[in-house]
Amino acid sequence: MPQQFIPSSMPINGGGHNNNSHNRSSISSSSNNSLGSMSMKKSKKDKPSTRVRTVLSESQLRILKQMYTQNSRPDAVTKDHLVEATGLSARVIRVWFQNKRCKDKKRQTAMKEAQRTMEKVCFFLSFFLSSS
Amino acid sequence: MPQQFIPSSMPINGGGHNNNSHNRSSISSSSNNSLGSMSMKKSKKDKPSTRVRTVLSESQLRILKQMYTQNSRPDAVTKDHLVEATGLSARVIRVWFQNKRCKDKKRQTAMKEAQRTMEKVCFFLSFFLSSS
DNA sequence: AGCTAATGAGCCGTAAGCAG
DNA sequence: CTGCTTACGGCTCATTAGCT
Numbered sequence: 001m002p003q004q005f006i007p008s009s010m011p012i013n014g015g016g017h018n019n020n021s022h023n024r025s026s027i028s029s030s031s032n033n034s035l036g037s038m039s040m041k042k043s044k045k046d047k048p049s050t051r052v053r054t055v056l057s058e059s060q061l062r063i064l065k066q067m068y069t070q071n072s073r074p075d076a077v078t079k080d081h082l083v084e085a086t087g088l089s090a091r092v093i094r095v096w097f098q099n100k101r102c103k104d105k106k107r108q109t110a111m112k113e114a115q116r117t118m119e120k121v122c123f124f125l126s127f128f129l130s131s132s
Numbered sequence: 133m134p135q136q137f138i139p140s141s142m143p144i145n146g147g148g149h150n151n152n153s154h155n156r157s158s159i160s161s162s163s164n165n166s167l168g169s170m171s172m173k174k175s176k177k178d179k180p181s182t183r184v185r186t187v188l189s190e191s192q193l194r195i196l197k198q199m200y201t202q203n204s205r206p207d208a209v210t211k212d213h214l215v216e217a218t219g220l221s222a223r224v225i226r227v228w229f230q231n232k233r234c235k236d237k238k239r240q241t242a243m244k245e246a247q248r249t250m251e252k253v254c255f256f257l258s259f260f261l262s263s264s
Numbered sequence: 265a266g267c268t269a270a271t272g273a274g275c276c277g278t279a280a281g282c283a284g
Numbered sequence: 285c286t287g288c289t290t291a292c293g294g295c296t297c298a299t300t301a302g303c304t
Binding site (some may be wrong): 184185186187188227232235 | 269
């Protein structure tokens with residue numbers, strides 16, 4: 001249930017990294033293409049654990065993001081384009097956009113909520129101050 | 133930013149034992165690498181202690197350090213380059229950067245602290261001197 | 265002894281999986 | 285498709301252990 005909570009406090013800090021980190025990414029190490037050949041069944045029964053997480057490289061991410069700003073819901077042709085441009089599989093592209101949309105929406109909702117509570121706080125604050 | 137608390141908050145995650153070990157003993161001190169004939173796999177029983185400490189050669193270290201000055205937090209592509217350039221495993225590269233960052237940070241913090249206490253000392257010193 | 269690779273725990277962001 | 289959950293890769297920080 002609560003994977004998501006609204007922090008409600010300014011980033012007190014967080015351990016760790018400066019807020020600007022866009023550093024994420026990775027590349028497939030030299031030319032792997034793990035798709036296909038690996039016989040991983042899609043049986044829903046048991047997969048004790050082998051999910052292959054593709055790590056997107058900086059450049060791939062940049063391409064995807066740019067496209068996203070133009071159109072968050074690209075049609076098939078566009079996706080095809082992206083496949084070619086990034087070298088990723090169509091599936092990865094699709095999933096990326098899905099996740100991105102979802103994430104964005106969630107963030108926006110959280111932001112609105114935060115703003116609302118902020119306004120409330122400000123209101124009460126001004127109220128108390130004016131009463132004295 | 134300077135202060136860092138370790139929250140130690142709720143233990144949400146169950147478990148989490150992940151261990152991937154790619155083990156690769158790369159011992160390349162400048163030249164020779166021949167084989168790792170000694171393949172000590174980790175048998176879970178009997179050697180609580182045999183860590184393979186990689187000794188970095190001068191040239192490898194130079195490459196890493198130079199890259200570090202440019203970017204202390206390289207992305208995967210860059211790391212991949214480093215893997216190729218140094219002949220070290222990706223894991224070793226990653227760990228090196230982690231340790232380096234940590235070390236740097238610690239040193240910097242210590243330096244700041246030292247400076248602060250220095251200022252205090254100077255202040256008191258000047259105070260006592262002026263009083264006489 | 266000091267340096268510093270390596271390890272482990274705890275956490276975060278997010279790609280992948282699945283239900284609806 | 286959305287929305288939620290899960291598992292993975294990487295990070296920090298503290299600690300352990302192998303060199304010179």
